[in-house]
Amino acid sequence: MDKNIKRLNGQRITDEELSDRLAVLDRIVVKHTRFNELHEAIRECHVLQSKSLNKKGLCILGDTGAGKSTLFKTYESFHPRETRVKKINNQTVTFPKVPVLRVELDSNSKPLNVASKMLEELGDPFHYKGTEKQLTTRLKGFIEDCEVELIIIDELQHLIDTDTQRVIRKAADWLKQLVNDVNLPIVFGGIKDDASRIFSSNKQLDERFPYKPSFPGFKYETEKEKKEFCTFLNSIEFKLPFPDNSELADPYLSEKLYYASLGIPRTLNHLLYHSTKIALKDGMDRIEERHLQEGFDQLSFETRPRVKNPFHGKVFDLRVAIASEKLTKSTK
Template identity: 30%
Template sequence: MSDITEIQISKLTKVRDCFIRSPYLDGILKTIHRNRMVSKCGGKPECALIIGEPGSGKTTLMEKYEKDHPHEEESCRTRIPVFLSEFPLRTEPRQAAISLLDDLGHELPPKGLSAPQLTKQLAKLMHECEVEIALLDEFHHLIETKSYDVLHDAVTWVKTLINISKKPVVLFGLPYSRVILDYDEQLSGRFPIIRQIEPFRVKKDCDEKVFRTFLMMLSSELPFDKVIKLHGRDFYPRLFAFSKGSMRRLRNLINFACEQAIFNNDSGLTLEHFSVAYNFYMQHIDERKDEIDVSEPLSSQPNPFSGSINDHYYKELVSHSKWNMNAQPGESRIIPATFTDKIPLRTLLKRR
């Protein structure tokens, strides 16, 4: 690839930074802000659990809220009204506390300190940085286990963090994360708000309208001379077929297609751009981190941007992943999300 020009950089930046508020995401942004505001007004901090399948937009949502309420550099400290952090893979309370301390800029070595001691240090630093709300991502990493002992430890740590810091906490995780609230009634009382980020769907007319409206809004933001209608008949069925309603898959593919068009100095997007983007996606995306439908790996999905629409199908989410309370020893407690059988893509166009 040749050197990228300033104009190309500007256009691609606009594409990659574009944030469209779907009804689901907009409602959750309002919930986060509401919890942050009312927790300043006395009483116990207002906490929430936000759940969604991989690629639903949880992390993007957190980053958007943090970006809208940035850190403030002062003479002797950094004020952090919105504290964003992420639980490491397969973590436990002590490691979680260390990770959060590190993200807040703590420089003291944690060696020899217990989880309760580290949590006290964390709460103190949150006060010093004037944290008003903590958004903690990948919460399921704290409970991915076959042991209920780990669930107990996680419950105890989360309650301790809230009690000591007196700050509202919003946990983000996969749908089965809510098992931790089912496990402990006291903790469940601290998280009266549970919101689920739904994927896009198209099987029902009302859901299809939401998906197409999102694409229409995104189309209006794309930096091309030619009017782009991603919500039109040529694009939206194929985009859904590839993404299966996943926001991450959808945005990644659109970004790749725009990249092709911008680097070629083309005036708009075509199915050919998306076909090339599909091939790029298949070559470079780690399937283990892109798993959506366990019954159909990404590598087995055909290119929906080539050939007749009559040759393709779509699938949409039926049920979210769950925690299996009756799992046998050694059996995974996580029940994967399930999707519909293959539905001919042409059925979407028959409704038009």
């Protein structure tokens, strides 16, 4: 593999070089099969409905860390903003053309916060001023002026972090009204069970989103699933800031990497980030299993208290490891 990356050959790495190489880990985006399928679903939602009277939305629900936000950011980056100059009352004003308006909701968002966040994204200097009604009215005006074509609302579950039915119903009503009024294609993203509750409280909203594809993490049971995960590992390997191959996709390591991450790209990224740092500080030109072992120990596994470090230099059986983790859990 020739990636034209300077060899360290055991030499000490400078802090600058180290931070440059670690920054690569934040930028790795692999266009894997599910990523491409969902990217195409968003594209179709965006471009194929311009002549439809009642626009349908798309709701992508998935595991946390599977890659929803990465997908949305990638789609947005393909449709960059432009600056437009308009004459209003003989005055020249500039404002952005925003083909894709993407917002990520903060925890405990209310409709007022959503409207405010969208206005902020569209450059409204007074996005924090006004009642829910005023902000929503202003938002509709901004959406038109900025020639928005597609709206992406990510982390939808934060609109219903609370459990009260009244709040959920109110949020669903507000969304339904917004969807009807702007009549643009809208893409929602969120965590599966949490975000889908919003649709059960409003039938009309639900009908506007007939397609709710899922975006799960990788699986590792069938040959096809194994191949997909290994292809993903291979693509990441190719982008890692090392000149030599770490053989991550080799069955010996791929099974261990699957166990460590359970197929969730975010966990895998964290593991590789720590392991890369350790290997580079060691002056190495590839990741070795001992770096993964140390990197693994730096992760926090709040939801997997009985997880065991699989990077012990010995052959590993994924089935046995998963079963024994479950077994210890159920006999707790």
